[in-house]
Amino acid sequence: MNTRKEQLAAFNRLLDIMDELREKCPWDKKQTLESLRHLTIEETYELTDAILDNDLQEIKKELGDVLLHIVFYAKIGSEKKAFDIADVANSISDKLIDRHPHIYGDVKVENEADVKRNWENLKLKEGKTSVLEGVPKSLPAVVKASRIQEKVAGVGFDWEKPEQVWEKVQEELTELNEEIKAGNTKNTEKEFGDVLFSMINYARFINVNPENALEKTNKKFINRFQYLEKEAKNLNKKLSDMTLAEMDVFWEASKKLYK
Incomplete structure (x- = not known):
């Protein structure tokens, strides 16, 4: 593995290349925050594919592609005199320190659940009016449902036992079956959504990532x-x-x- 000095040198090399490409390459000069957006989404999905395949060499490659996009956005931000890569790094560093008072402060935690609960409560203290504000609207539905459930659970709105969630799944399946038999198309779609939502919730309780x-x-x-x-x-x-x-x-x- 590379030393910290070598890691910083490699990152500095990437920043230099980004500066040069932005100045000299016709394609790179043309890009905007908006034009890169769909490419970033594509690169992120390619990374997740490599992770699911457990292909470490491909993960390394795809992480590079994602990192390039982060550097690219920061370069555009600096051109707009809004922020640069240092501001990006310092922003996340500050957030991590603030959100981990059990590491950088005197807060005591017993387990992972306590950490998540503190995390969501800290967000509310920062000015958010809802714990669900941080769930992106454009997330795929399965991922969005999972994140919604994780976030509300972080403030204590949750079932106590997996058995209770499984009972809810069974209840939703019964309601779906009733609507199908009644031929009510609109309610069938609604109840089907409820079944999926409850199954995604159950997945959390049995430590399965539904996506x-x-x-x-x-x-x-x-x-x-x-x-x-x-x-x-x-x-x-x-x-x-x-x-x-x-x-x-x-x-x-x-x-x-x-x-």
């Missing part, structure tokens, strides 16, 4: 289905020409390969 769990299932399904497509192609058949029973033979085989 990661669903994405792993997505990857598993893709691998199995692509295996099915490959085997059908080996037989010179199209899936659309095969019966479900024929496809199921390969699907069952795929389960042994992709678990």
Whole structure:
């Protein structure tokens, strides 16, 4: 591993490159905060893919891409005379110190739950009117539901036991089934949302990240289905020409390969 001096030198090198690109490269000169936004989102998703694949070399690469974007935004901020990379670093450092009084102050905590509770209470003292203000509106729904539940739990609005949450899941499933039977489309959508919300809440109680769990299932399904497509192609058949029973033979085989 690199020394702190080497790490700082590497970061300084990146800052120098960013300065040069912003001055000389036609594409880099053209970029704005808004034009980089969708690219940043894309890079973040690529990083999360690498994390789920546990590909450390790819994680290193994608972290570099994300870091470039942070440096790029800071460079634009300095050009607008609003902030620079030092302001960005100092801002998060100040926040971390303020939000960790159990490390940098005299507050005592017993566990992780105490830390989260203090964190949310400190946010309110900083001027926020709601613990939910920090949940981005553009988050994907599954992630947003998870963050909402974590934040309200941080101020004590929570179930006491996993069994209570599971009962809530069962209750919501019953209500969904009733609306489906009644043929009420509008209420069916509402109750389906309630089922998902309660399942995401239950995931928290059993220490499962719902977004990661669903994405792993997505990857598993893709691998199995692509295996099915490959085997059908080996037989010179199209899936659309095969019966479900024929496809199921390969699907069952795929389960042994992709678990």
